[in-house]
Amino acid sequence: MPALSVGGLVSGLDTNSIISQLTALEQQKVTRELQKKDNVQKTLDQFKELQTRLGNLAAKASAMGTIGKFSLFKSTSNYEDYVTVSGKEGAIPDKYKIKVGQLAESQKVASKAFSSIVTPLGVDTTLKISLSAAAQKNEFFRTDVEVKISASDTLKDIASKINAAAGAGVKASIQNTNGENRLILTAVDTGTNTFTISETGGTDLLGSVLGILGTNSNFQKAISGSALLALDGTAVNEENKYEIRFNNLNTVLNTNELTKDDVVGIFLPSNNGSGSAGWKTYGILEGYDSNNKPIYKTIGDLLDEINGDLESANASFTAKLGNSGEIVLEGNLNADGNFDEDNLDKVKIQIFSFNTVTIAGSPHTFTEADLNNSTYTEEERKAMINVKKDMGTFGNVQVFSNTLNEGQNAVYSVDGRSVSSKSNNDETFAPGTVFELKKVTKDIDSVNVSLDLDIEGVANKIKEFVEEFNALMKFIDENAKAVIKEQTDANGKRTNTRITGPFTGEAIISSLRESVRGIFTNSVSGLSGSGSNSTVYSSLARLGIVTTREGTLEVDSEKLEKALNADFEGVSRLFTANNFSSEPGFSIGRYTKDSKAGVYETDGHDVWFTDAQGNKEKLKGVTGVPDGTLLTTADGLSIEIPQGFFANPANAGKTVSVTFVRGVADQLSSYVEKAKALTVTRSDGTIVPGQFRQSEEMYTKRIEELEKRAYQLQIRVDNYNMRLIKQYSALEKSMGNLQSQSANMMSALSALSTNYSGNNNR
Numbered sequence: 129m130p131a132l133s134v135g136g137l138v139s140g141l142d143t144n145s146i147i148s149q150l151t152a153l154e155q156q157k158v159t160r161e162l163q164k165k166d167n168v169q170k171t172l173d174q175f176k177e178l179q180t181r182l183g184n185l186a187a188k189a190s191a192m193g194t195i196g197k198f199s200l201f202k203s204t205s206n207y208e209d210y211v212t213v214s215g216k217e218g219a220i221p222d223k224y225k226i227k228v229g230q231l232a233e234s235q236k237v238a239s240k241a242f243s244s245i246v247t248p249l250g251v252d253t254t255l256k257i258s259l260s261a262a263a264q265k266n267e268f269f270r271t272d273v274e275v276k277i278s279a280s281d282t283l284k285d286i287a288s289k290i291n292a293a294a295g296a297g298v299k300a301s302i303q304n305t306n307g308e309n310r311l312i313l314t315a316v317d318t319g320t321n322t323f324t325i326s327e328t329g330g331t332d333l334l335g336s337v338l339g340i341l342g343t344n345s346n347f348q349k350a351i352s353g354s355a356l357l358a359l360d361g362t363a364v365n366e367e368n369k370y371e372i373r374f375n376n377l378n379t380v381l382n383t384n385e386l387t388k389d390d391v392v393g394i395f396l397p398s399n400n401g402s403g404s405a406g407w408k409t410y411g412i413l414e415g416y417d418s419n420n421k422p423i424y425k426t427i428g429d430l431l432d433e434i435n436g437d438l439e440s441a442n443a444s445f446t447a448k449l450g451n452s453g454e455i456v457l458e459g460n461l462n463a464d465g466n467f468d469e470d471n472l473d474k475v476k477i478q479i480f481s482f483n484t485v486t487i488a489g490s491p492h493t494f495t496e497a498d499l500n501n502s503t504y505t506e507e508e509r510k511a512m513i514n515v516k517k518d519m520g521t522f523g524n525v526q527v528f529s530n531t532l533n534e535g536q537n538a539v540y541s542v543d544g545r546s547v548s549s550k551s552n553n554d555e556t557f558a559p560g561t562v563f564e565l566k567k568v569t570k571d572i573d574s575v576n577v578s579l580d581l582d583i584e585g586v587a588n589k590i591k592e593f594v595e596e597f598n599a600l601m602k603f604i605d606e607n608a609k610a611v612i613k614e615q616t617d618a619n620g621k622r623t624n625t626r627i628t629g630p631f632t633g634e635a636i637i638s639s640l641r642e643s644v645r646g647i648f649t650n651s652v653s654g655l656s657g658s659g660s661n662s663t664v665y666s667s668l669a670r671l672g673i674v675t676t677r678e679g680t681l682e683v684d685s686e687k688l689e690k691a692l693n694a695d696f697e698g699v700s701r702l703f704t705a706n707n708f709s710s711e712p713g714f715s716i717g718r719y720t721k722d723s724k725a726g727v728y729e730t731d732g733h734d735v736w737f738t739d740a741q742g743n744k745e746k747l748k749g750v751t752g753v754p755d756g757t758l759l760t761t762a763d764g765l766s767i768e769i770p771q772g773f774f775a776n777p778a779n780a781g782k783t784v785s786v787t788f789v790r791g792v793a794d795q796l797s798s799y800v801e802k803a804k805a806l807t808v809t810r811s812d813g814t815i816v817p818g819q820f821r822q823s824e825e826m827y828t829k830r831i832e833e834l835e836k837r838a839y840q841l842q843i844r845v846d847n848y849n850m851r852l853i854k855q856y857s858a859l860e861k862s863m864g865n866l867q868s869q870s871a872n873m874m875s876a877l878s879a880l881s882t883n884y885s886g887n888n889n890r
Contacts, residue, residue, distance in 0.1 A: 165834035186800035219560030229362035232318035235535030240339030241308035253329035263295030319550025353520025355453030361541030363453035369428035451536035653740035663698025713770035720764035732774030
C-alpha cells in the first residue's frame with residue numbers, strides 16, 4: 129500500500145484514519161483469500177504426512193502379504209554351527225535328524241597366465257553367460273546375458289564387464305601368482321554344472337586368447353542326471369569308490385533294495401555309430417564269504433570292468449565318478465555315434481533285476497539276450513526288468529582348460545534318507561523347510577533340528593498391522609474434525625466460531641479413508657464356501673478384530689490365537705495373496721497390483737474370469753509360451769500349467785479353474801502401490817496421474833489460484849487506496865481554495881466596512 133498521507137489540516141478531518149479504515153475493509157478480502165491459501169497449504173502438508181503414514185501401513189502389509197512372509201517359525205538346533213532350519217511358504221512343523229556328508233561348492237576356472245592386466249587383447253566379440261539361479265526365477269524368457277568385448281579391452285576390463293552384467297551366473301576376478309596374472313571365473317551358484325559361457329563374432333577369445341575353454345575338439349565331457357549316494361549320506365566319488373559296495377547304495381528312501389542277482393545295465397541306442405547296439409549288463413555280486421553270505425562288488429570294481437570293456441572296444445573315452453556321485457564320461461565322445469550330441473541323451477545306465485514270468489506253465493526269467501531280442505516290442509522289453517536305480521539322462525558339459533575347483537552338490541541325510549542338493553540352503557526334501565548346511569558332521573553323530581509355528585509372533589505381527597491402521601484412522605479423524613470455539617469480546621458479547629481442520633470437507637480424504645476401512649472390515653471373496661480350500665475366517669471380525677465405538681479396531685488376543693491354532697492356513701489366506709485350483713499343478717504365478725481377484729478358467733488357450741458378483745467374461749490380450757505351460761493376462765497375471773496337461777487325450781476339452789484370492793494385507797499393499805503410481809492406465813486406455821499425484825496437483829493448483837486471486841485483489845485494494853488518497857487530497861485542496869476565497873472575501877468585506885464607516889464619520 130503506498131505510504132502517502134493527506135493529513136486533514138484544512139478540513140479538520142482525520143483523513144488518514146478514514147482512508148486507512150476504508151482500505152482495511154477492502155484488505156479483508158485479500159486476507160480471506162490468503163487465509164484460504166494457508167488452509168489449503170496445511171491440507172497439502174497434512175496430505176503428504178498422510179501418505180507417509182499410509183506408507184507405514186503398507187510396509188506392515190507387505191511384511192505379511194504372501195504366505196511365505198505371513199508365516200513365522202521358531203527353530204532349534206543342538207549344533208547351530210553345523211545345521212540350522214528355517215520355514216518358508218508351505219513349511220510344515222516337524223523334527224529332523226541331519227547328517228552332512230559334504231557341502232555344495234562353486235565351480236571355479238582360470239585363464240592362462242598373462243604378464244599384464246592392462247594390455248589390450250585385440251578381440252571384438254560378445255560373450256554369452258548363462259543366468260544365475262536367482263535370475264532365472266525372475267526372467268522366464270531369457271537364458272543368458274551378453275557381454276560385449278572390444279579390441280581395446282584388457283584383462284581388467286573384461287573382468288569389470290562380466291561383473292557389471294546383471295544376472296550373470298559367474299563373477300570374475302584377477303589373481304596374481306609369482307607375476308602371473310590369471311582371469312578367474314567363479315560360479316555364482318554352488319553345485320555341479322552351474323554355468324556356461326560361450327561367444328559369438330567368429331573369434332576365439334575364450335579358447336586360444338584367454339585359454340579358459342579347452343581347444344581340443346576331440347575331448348568332450350558328459351554327466352549323468354542322477355547320482356550314486358551311499359546309505360550313510362555321502363556321495364560315491366573317485367576317492368571312496370573302492371570303499372562303498374552295491375549293498376551300501378541308497379536306492380530309494382534310504383533303503384537298499386538290491387539283491388545278489390541284480391545287474392547294472394548300459395543301453396546304447398540302436399542307431400549307434402561304432403559301438404554295439406542294445407543292452408550290456410554287469411553283475412554286482414563278487415562272491416560269497418565263508419558263511420556263504422554274498423559279497424557285493426565295490427562301485428570302483430564295477431567301474432573298472434566297464435572301462436576295461438571300453439578299452440577293449442577301442443573306445444576313446446572313459447567313465448569315472450564326479451564329486452557329487454554322478455557318472456562322468458570324458459574323451460572323444462563324438463567318435464562313437466552312441467555318445468555324440470544326437471544320441472547321448474538316449475544312453476541309459478540303470479540298476480535292475482530281471483522279472484520272472486510263467487510261460488507255457490513254466491517260470492521264465494528274462495536275460496540280457498531277451499532285452500536285445502528285436503522280436504520283442506519296446507513295451508515288452510520294459511516289462512522284463514524292475515528298475516531300482518536310474519542314473520538319468522546324460523548331458524554334455526563345458527570343458528575348461530584350468531579347473532581350480534569342481535562344482536559339487538551338497539550331500540546330506542534327513543532321518544536316514546540321503547539327499548543331493550545344488551545349494552547349502554536346501555528345501556527340496558521338505559517344501560518350505562530350508563536346511564542350512566554349514567559344516568560336515570564328521571566330528572559328531574548327527575544334528576537334531578526342529579521347526580515350529582510361531583503363533584505368538586504371527587499374532588503380534590497382525591496386532592502391529594491393526595495398530596498402524598488405528599493410528600492412520602486417528603490421524604485422519606483428528607485432521608478432519610471441526611470444533612466450535614466460544615469467544616467473548618471486550619464488551620462481554622459472546623460469539624461462536626467454527627474452526628475446521630485441514631481435512632474437513634475434503635472428499636478425497638474421505639474417499640481414501642473409506643477405501644482403507646473397507647479393506648479391513650469387508651469379507652475377502654473366494655474364502656467362504658464348502659470346498660476344501662474354504663475357511664470360516666473370511667473376515668477380520670471372525671478373528672476377534674472388531675470395530676469400536678470410536679471407529680478404531682480392537683483385537684481380542686485370545687480369540688485371534690485360538691483361530692491361528694485352529695486353522696493357520698485359513699487365517700493366512702485371509703491376509704495374503706494366494707490361490708488354489710481344481711486340478712493339481714495349476715497355480716497363479718506372477719501377478720501385479722492390477723490383477724483382479726476371482727476365478728480364472730482355462731482350456732490351455734483362452735481364459736475366462738468370474739468376479740465375486742458372478743459376472744463372467746472372456747479375457748482379451750491373453751498371451752502364452754510355446755510349450756503351453758504359461759498363460760498371461762493383459763493385467764499381468766500368469767497361470768502356470770503342468771507340462772503336457774492339455775496335450776494329454778484324457779484331458780481333451782477339459783477346463784480347469786484357478787481361484788486367485790487377495791487377502792487384507794495384499795489388498796492394502798496393492799491399493800497403496802496404485803495410489804502412489806505416477807501414472808495409471810484406465811480401462812479405456814487413457815493415462816492419468818495416480819491418485820496421490822493427482823490430489824497433490826489439485827491442491828497445488830488450488831493454492832496457485834488463491835495466490836493469483838489474492839494478488840489481483842491486492843492490486844484492486846492498492847488502486848482503491850490511491851483513489852481515496854487522490855479524492856481526499858482533492859477535497860483538502862478544494863476546501864483550502866474555499867477557505868482562501870472565503871478569507872479574501874472576508875478581507876474585502878472588512879475593507880469595505882471600514883471605508884464605509886470612515887466616510888460616515890466625516
